[in-house]
Amino acid sequence: MGLELCIHMISLLFFILSGAGADMNVGVYNVKDYAAVGDGQTDNTKAFESAWSAACAVEGTATIVIPEGAYLLGPIIFKGPCKGKMVMQVKGQLLASTHLEAYTQNWLDFQYINGLVISGGGIFHGQGASAWPYNQCPKTRKCKLLPANLVFSFVTNATISSISSIDSKLFHMQIFESRDITLDSIRISAPGDSPNTDGIHIADSTNIQVANSVIGTGDDCISIGPGCTNLTIFNVLCGPGHGISIGSLGKNANEKDVSGLTVSKCTFTGTTNGLRIKTWPSSPSRLMATGFVFEDIIMNNVYNPIIIDQNYCPFANCPEKDPSLVKIKDIKFRNITGTSASPEAIKLVCSKAVPCEGVELNDISLKCTGDDEQAKNMTSTCVHVYGSSNGNVKPDPCI
Ligand SMILES: *[C@@H]1O[C@H](CO)[C@@H](O)[C@H](O)[C@H]1NC(C)=O
Numbered sequence: 001m002g003l004e005l006c007i008h009m010i011s012l013l014f015f016i017l018s019g020a021g022a023d024m025n026v027g028v029y030n031v032k033d034y035a036a037v038g039d040g041q042t043d044n045t046k047a048f049e050s051a052w053s054a055a056c057a058v059e060g061t062a063t064i065v066i067p068e069g070a071y072l073l074g075p076i077i078f079k080g081p082c083k084g085k086m087v088m089q090v091k092g093q094l095l096a097s098t099h100l101e102a103y104t105q106n107w108l109d110f111q112y113i114n115g116l117v118i119s120g121g122g123i124f125h126g127q128g129a130s131a132w133p134y135n136q137c138p139k140t141r142k143c144k145l146l147p148a149n150l151v152f153s154f155v156t157n158a159t160i161s162s163i164s165s166i167d168s169k170l171f172h173m174q175i176f177e178s179r180d181i182t183l184d185s186i187r188i189s190a191p192g193d194s195p196n197t198d199g200i201h202i203a204d205s206t207n208i209q210v211a212n213s214v215i216g217t218g219d220d221c222i223s224i225g226p227g228c229t230n231l232t233i234f235n236v237l238c239g240p241g242h243g244i245s246i247g248s249l250g251k252n253a254n255e256k257d258v259s260g261l262t263v264s265k266c267t268f269t270g271t272t273n274g275l276r277i278k279t280w281p282s283s284p285s286r287l288m289a290t291g292f293v294f295e296d297i298i299m300n301n302v303y304n305p306i307i308i309d310q311n312y313c314p315f316a317n318c319p320e321k322d323p324s325l326v327k328i329k330d331i332k333f334r335n336i337t338g339t340s341a342s343p344e345a346i347k348l349v350c351s352k353a354v355p356c357e358g359v360e361l362n363d364i365s366l367k368c369t370g371d372d373e374q375a376k377n378m379t380s381t382c383v384h385v386y387g388s389s390n391g392n393v394k395p396d397p398c399i
Pocket residue numbers: 085114115156157
């Protein structure tokens with residue numbers, strides 16, 4: 001074989017190989033190819049929107065790649081329905097714009113998508129610190145909401161894994177009117193005193209699983225609103241924050257029931273609450289919250305490890321005085337151990353109008369973080385509660 005022929009063969013080989021390589025990249029949408037610049041300063045909103053539009057229009061699996069770098073982004077709606085499954089592979093850091101006037105609602109809003117994967121180890125940074133002083137919601141009922149970091153509404157069949165959300169302006173992740181979603185290996189962090197920075201808020205959704213995650217914020221690590229069914233929370237470390245909460249329920253008319261929730265193998269550290277169900281007094285309509293299991297939980301210095309509060313009022317005073325109309329039923333607390341920062345480790349304050357039913361306390365051992373004197377004061381409180389206690393329960397059970 002002559003040298004020339006040999007070179008020709010090699011270049012032909014290269015041609016075939018690179019051709020095949022390009023073929024494998026069909027369905028890959030690198031935001032850099034849409035003029036995104038990861039310098040932390042360039043506004044990449046348009047680039048990300050263009051990459052999404054292109055990817056959303058193709059059949060099969062479309063992968064949006066966000067390489068290393070810091071990408072400044074204003075609010076974006078990643079809207080479906082898309083032709084195929086959408087994958088967002090985030091290696092870099094996405095930085096939320098700090099210009100509040102640019103936001104009408106949230107930061108990154110995923111809507112009407114069937115088949116979505118977000119992963120890659122990247123970071124969604126809400127840059128909330130400069131916005132938090134403008135949040136009036138902890139003080140007054142009528143307030144303008146700051147943008148949430150990541151919102152999923154009308155999303156089905158999704159896996160969100162191995163990503164971090166940091167310093168959101170409001171909630172870090174919000175799931176609404178969605179189903180069949182798994183969140184795995186998520187890290188969420190914001191300072192313990194940042195307002196309404198809930199980790200994950202889920203409402204009107206079904207078959208949602210949160211597993212193997214670490215959440216520390218200024219509000220609930222996970223909060224579950226009305227209309228949720230079949231939720232599973234497994235192996236989550238929570239703290240700082242307000243714990244895992246169902247509610248608050250019964251604030252607005254037309255709220256739907258909450259049923260079927262399992263919280264297991266979770267650890268709470270230094271949180272104000274551990275496992276909490278909260279409902280507003282004077283609910284405008286009747287509602288049910290049923291079928292919850294809380295098991296294999298560790299509490300470390302938690303102020304209210306186990307709490308049902310049907311007189312929930314986060315403000316200095318609430319004018320409503322009528323009892324809550326949210327019926328709480330079939331709630332099991334099993335194998336909960338550790339320490340309480342307050343002597344009232346178990347507090348079950350239910351509604352006079354619709355008492356709690358089927359509340360079970362099984363194998364609970366909560367000691368006081370404080371001295372012996374305080375330890376003597378350990379109590380459990382029950383108001384309008386029916387149910388049973390089994391096994392060893394410390395402090396002594398009130399049911
Ligand atoms: C959900 O995704 C899986 C795997 O991608 C697919 O097999 C299934 O059909 C999807 N379900 C729906 C309702 O589209």
